Structures are given as structure tokens and as C-alpha cells.
Amino acid sequence: MKRSHAKFNVTILVLLFFITMLVACTSQTEKLAKQNQFILGTYGHIQVHAPSESKGNRVVQLAFERIREIENLMSATLRESDISKINARMDYSPIEIDRETLSIIQKGIFFEKITEGAFNIALGNLIDIWDTHKEDKKIPSNDSILHALKYIDTGSLQMNNNAISISCLNLQINLGGIAKGYAVDEAVKTLIANNVTSALVSLGGDIYALGYRTNKSPWIVGIQNPKLGQNNVIIKLPLSNKAIVTSGDYERYFIKDGIRYHHILDPTTGYPADNQLTSVTIISDSAIVGDVFSTAVFVMGLEKGIEFIESQSRVDAILITKDNIVHITSGLENKIEIIDSTFSL
Ligand code: ADP
Ligand code: MG
Numbered sequence: 200m201k202r203s204h205a206k207f208n209v210t211i212l213v214l215l216f217f218i219t220m221l222v223a224c225t226s227q228t229e230k231l232a233k234q235n236q237f238i239l240g241t242y243g244h245i246q247v248h249a250p251s252e253s254k255g256n257r258v259v260q261l262a263f264e265r266i267r268e269i270e271n272l273m274s275a276t277l278r279e280s281d282i283s284k285i286n287a288r289m290d291y292s293p294i295e296i297d298r299e300t301l302s303i304i305q306k307g308i309f310f311e312k313i314t315e316g317a318f319n320i321a322l323g324n325l326i327d328i329w330d331t332h333k334e335d336k337k338i339p340s341n342d343s344i345l346h347a348l349k350y351i352d353t354g355s356l357q358m359n360n361n362a363i364s365i366s367c368l369n370l371q372i373n374l375g376g377i378a379k380g381y382a383v384d385e386a387v388k389t390l391i392a393n394n395v396t397s398a399l400v401s402l403g404g405d406i407y408a409l410g411y412r413t414n415k416s417p418w419i420v421g422i423q424n425p426k427l428g429q430n431n432v433i434i435k436l437p438l439s440n441k442a443i444v445t446s447g448d449y450e451r452y453f454i455k456d457g458i459r460y461h462h463i464l465d466p467t468t469g470y471p472a473d474n475q476l477t478s479v480t481i482i483s484d485s486a487i488v489g490d491v492f493s494t495a496v497f498v499m500g501l502e503k504g505i506e507f508i509e510s511q512s513r514v515d516a517i518l519i520t521k522d523n524i525v526h527i528t529s530g531l532e533n534k535i536e537i538i539d540s541t542f543s544l
Contacts, residue, residue, distance in 0.1 A: 204409060210428055211237075213543075221362050227231045229248060229413070230248065230249055230250065230251050230252045230254075230255055231246060231247070231248055231252075231255070232246065232247055232249055232252050232254075232256045232353070233245065233246035233247075233259070234253025234256065234259045234260070234263065236263050236402065238263065238266050238267060238270060238380055239266065239269070239270045239274070239276055239378065239379050239401035239402060239403075239404070240274075240375075240516075241379065241402055242397075242402075242403065243263065243401065243402045243403075244268060244401045245259045245262050245263065245386065245390075245398065245399070245400050245401070246259075246398060246399050246401075246464075246488070247259055247390060247395045247397065247398040248395070248396075248397040248398070248413075249360060249395065251295065258390055258393040258395055260387070261389050261393060262386040262387075262389045262400065263386070264389050265382075265385050265386055265388075265389045266382045266385070266386050266402070266455040267279055267437045267480055269299070269378060269381065269382045269385060270378075270382070271536045272296075272297050272328050273300055273303060273374045273378040273381075274378075275323065275326075275373045275374070275375065280302040282300070282372055282373070282374060283294065285363060285365070285372055286323060286371045286372060287394055288365070288368070289367065290368075291364060291365070291368070292364065293314075293362035293363065293364040294362055294363055294364070295362045296361070296362065296363060297362055298360070298361065301360075301361070301363065302394075302493055303362065303377060303378065303381055304320060304356065304372065304374075304375060305321035305358065305403045305458075306359065306377065306381075306411050307319075307341045307353075307374065307491075308320065308353050308356065308378050310377070310491045310495070311353060314491070314492070314497070314498075314499070314507070315319075316455045316466055316467070316480075316496035316499070317465075317466070317494075317495040317496075317498040318376060318491050318494055318495040319353065319355050319372050319497050319501070320353065320372055320373065320374055320376070320377065321350070321351045321352065321353045321371070321373075321468045322336070322373055322464055322466060323330070323371025323373040324346075324347035324350055324351075324370075324467055325344070325347040325348065325367070325387035325464055325466075326373045326462075326464065326507075327371065328347055328432070329345050329460070329462070329464065329537075331469070335457060336453040337455070338455060338460065339444060343468035344470065345469065347469060348373070348466075348469045349369070350367055350369040351370070351466060352367065352370070352420070353382075355367040355370060356370075359473060360511075361430075363450035364464055368403055376416075376490060376491060376494040377490055377491050378403045378487070378488055379405045379485060379486075379490055380442070380444060380486040380487040380488070380490025380491065380507065381486070381490070382402060382488045383400050383401075383402050383405045383406070383407050383442065383486035383487075383490075384407065384442075384485050384486050386402075387398045387400055387407045387409055387486075388408075390409060391409070395409065395411075395420060396409070396410045397409060397410040397411055397412065398410065399418055403450075404444060404445040404447070404450065404493075405444045405486050405489065405490055406419060406420060406436040406442065406443045406444065406486070407440070407443075407486050408440070408443070409440060409442055410440065411439055411440060416437075417437040417438055417439040418437070418438050418439060419436070419437055420435070420437075420438050420443050420521075421433075421434065421435050421438060422434040422435075422436075422445060422478070422480055422517060422527055423445075423458075424542075425449045425477040425478040425519055426449070426477075426537060427447070427449050428449060429492055429522050431537035431539075431541050432516065432533065432539075433537060433538060434525065434535050434536065434537050434538070434539075434542070435527075435535070435538055436482075436534060436535045436536065437534075440483065440518070441448055441482055441483070442482070442483050442484065442486035442489045443480060443481070443482050443489065444480065444483075444489030444490050444492075444493045445478060445479065445493060445531075446463060446478070446479050446494050446496075446497050447461075447477060447478040447479070448461035448471070448472075448477050448478070448497075449461070449464065449477065449478070452464065452471075459471075463494055463497045463498060465498050466497075466498070471472070472497050474500035474501065474502070474503060474523055475500065475501050475519055475520040475522070476491045476496075476518055476519070476521075477519050477520065478517075478518070478519040478520050479493045479496045479497045479516065479517075480493065480516060480517040480518075481496070481508070481514060481515070481516050481521075482514070482515045482517075483494045483513065483514045483515075484513055484532070485539055488514065492507075492508065492511075492514065492516070495507070496508060496518065499513060501518055501520060501526060504516070504518060505518065505526060505528060508528050509528055509529065514528075515527070515529065515530040515531045516531075517535065523542045524542075524543060524544070525537060525542055525543065525544050526544075527544065
């Protein structure tokens with residue numbers, strides 16, 4: 200009797216010790232530092248758990264600086280960027296650019312192959328004509344679209360260690376469908392290199408959840424209602440060490456004669472992808488894959504999109520169709536929670 204009492208006491212002590220340790224650990228890492236910046240044409244938000252708020256703020260700042268470096272290289276609008284340098288070329292001579300930009304162009308071409316052309320980094324002309332028309336809510340002429348579609352062949356790109364040459368003068372590169380995802384991954388790398396183990400990095404619809412939110416409970420990420428936008432979460436899912444990236448027809452668009460013209464373009468038609476989909480979310484190990492695949496699956500449509508994601512390892516997807524049906528790939532069964540009853544699986 201006495202012995203078991205002693206044992207009981209020891210158990211309590213051991214338990215108390217662990218609880219104290221746990222509390223100590225959380226309070227040590229519990230300071231949350233967060234910052235927002237407008238970057239890469241969107242709202243960036245980074246939050247980290249760090250031993251102190253000032254340390255946290257310092258690493259968040261470093262992560263934003265890393266994203267800014269990528270923006271300065273890969274933006275299609277900043278005049279000094281590598282992409283602007285490429286797009287302003289007047290002849291066929293090689294253009295010296297940063298290795299990092301070269302590697303993302305190369306990745307873009309790789310993704311074009313595996314998505315069978317749904318993703319294409321040479322849509323610059325097409326993106327530009329749709330963008331300028333978006334401002335005055337007009338549909339570009341069919342002729343201008345057909346003209347732009349003549350110059351999207353990435354086969355005319357040639358690269359070596361430090362330069363690119365392009366055998367087609369009219370071709371324009373746009374990394375708008377890949378740079379944000381890459382930037383999220385690089386920001387996360389920066390945080391990890393600075394000993395951060397718990398963070399959330401978000402650039403527009405591209406998010407990475409690093410580690411756990413607290414005490415082994417994962418980050419909870421929400422997917423918004425495509426019709427109502429932010430603050431109207433319809434699906435929740437727990438995530439840790441995963442990227443979650445969403446592309447939707449509700450992000451940038453105009454409506455003309457009842458048709459929604461959005462910013463995800465189908466390289467076979469030159470028009471915004473027009474199918475049953477309204478939102479595509481990819482859950483993957485890296486945000487670059489999520490960024491590219493969310494755009495590509497949006498172009499592929501529901502059936503081909505699901506089939507494509509099922510053929511990829513360690514990638515899952517949530518596709519929402521215009522009739523409010525939520526379609527998921529096999530890896531997500533029983534893992535998501537729909538909290539809005541107007542949507543169903
Ligand atoms: P967002 O930038 O709003 O997150 P996406 O990640 O879906 O949206 O990327 C869309 C952007 O990618 C467009 O704004 C355009 O710059 C570019 N883009 C559009 N269609 C394609 C495509 N089929 N392949 C590659 N890039 C595309
Ligand atoms: Mg994308």
C-alpha cells in the first residue's frame with residue numbers, strides 16, 4: 200500500500216516535471232512576432248515564434264528581405280529586374296542574368312512539360328493584354344489574342360551558366376505563376392537558417408506552415424469562400440511543414456456580359472480558363488510546386504486536374520466547382536473540415 204503510494208507520488212512528480220518543462224518550453228518560444236508588407240504585388244504576412252519579440256522581428260525582417268531580393272530579380276514590372284531586362288531586349292544577343300532567375304526559368308520549363316503545357320512562363324504578351332484590358336473592363340480583340348499566342352514557345356529559350364538567349368524577339372517572359380511560391384520557400388529557408396522552428400509565411404494565396412503552432416498542435420489553415428472572399432472560411436485543415444496554395448477566379452477579374460474574366464489564362468485558347476472550377480488549392484511539400492500546380496490544375500479543369508494530382512507523389516488538392524461542391528484527392532479523405540453548410544463534398 201505504502202509502496203504504491205510512493206510510486207504514485209513519483210509518477211506525479213515526473214508528470215509535474217514534464218509539465219513544467221513543457222510550460223518552460225512554450226513560454227520560451229511563445230513570443231509571437233508578426234509583420235505585413237506589400238511585396239511581389241500582393242500582401243505578405245509572416246509570423247514566427249521566437250525567444251523574444253525583438254529576435255522574432257529581426258528574422259521576419261530577414262525573410263522579407265529575401266523575398267524582396269527575389270522580387271527585384273523576377274518582377275515583370277520593376278524596370279531593373281532580370282525579367283524586364285530580358286523583355287526589353289532589342290536583338291538576339293545573350294542577356295546576362297542572375298543564376299537564380301535562370302534556375303526559376305528552367306524550373307518553369309520543367310513544369311510546363313509535366314503539366315503538358317497548362318503552365319507556361321512565356322505568356323508575357325497575353326498576360327499584358329489581359330491586364331491592360333482589365334483596367335477598362337474590356338475583352339481584348341481576338342486578333343490581339345491570336346497574335347500573342349504566336350510567341351509562347353519556350354523552345355526558343357537557350358540558357359547557359361549566366362545568360363539566356365531567345366531566338367524569338369517577340370516572346371515575353373512572366374514568372375507571375377511561380378515566383379511567389381519560390382519566394383515563400385526561400386523565406387521559410389531563411390527562417391530555418393535563423394533557428395526558427397514555428398512560423399507561418401503567407402504571400403497572397405501562397406502559404407507555408409512551418410512546424411507547429413504550439414505544443415505539437417498544428418497550424419490551422421482556412422480556405423476562403425470563392426464567392427465571398429477573405430474572412431469567409433469554408434474549409435479548415437491542420438497543417439505542419441506543408442505548403443498550401445490557392446488559385447481562384449475571384450482574385451483578379453472583371454465581369455462583362457455575365458462572364459467572369461480572371462487572371463488564369465489557358466495557353467491553348469488565350470482566354471481565361473473557362474471550366475467548372477472556381478478555386479484550386481494544392482497541399483504540397485513546397486510552395487513553388489503549389490503555386491505552379493494550382494494555376495495548372497485550374498487550366499486543366501476538374502477531371503484532368505484531379506487525375507494529374509493523383510499521379511504526383513506527396514501532393515494533394517482541393518478543387519471547388521461553381522456549384523459549391525468540394526472535390527478532394529485521395530490523400531485528404533477524412534482530413535478536412537467543411538464549416539460552411541452551403542458547401543459539400
Ligand atoms: P495569384 O498570382 O493571384 O496567386 P496564380 O498563382 O494562379 O494567381 O497565378 C496567376 C498568375 O500567373 C497570373 O497573374 C499570370 O501572371 C500568370 N499566369 C496566368 N496563367 C498562367 C499559365 N497558364 N501559366 C503560367 N503562368 C500563368
Ligand atoms: Mg499560383
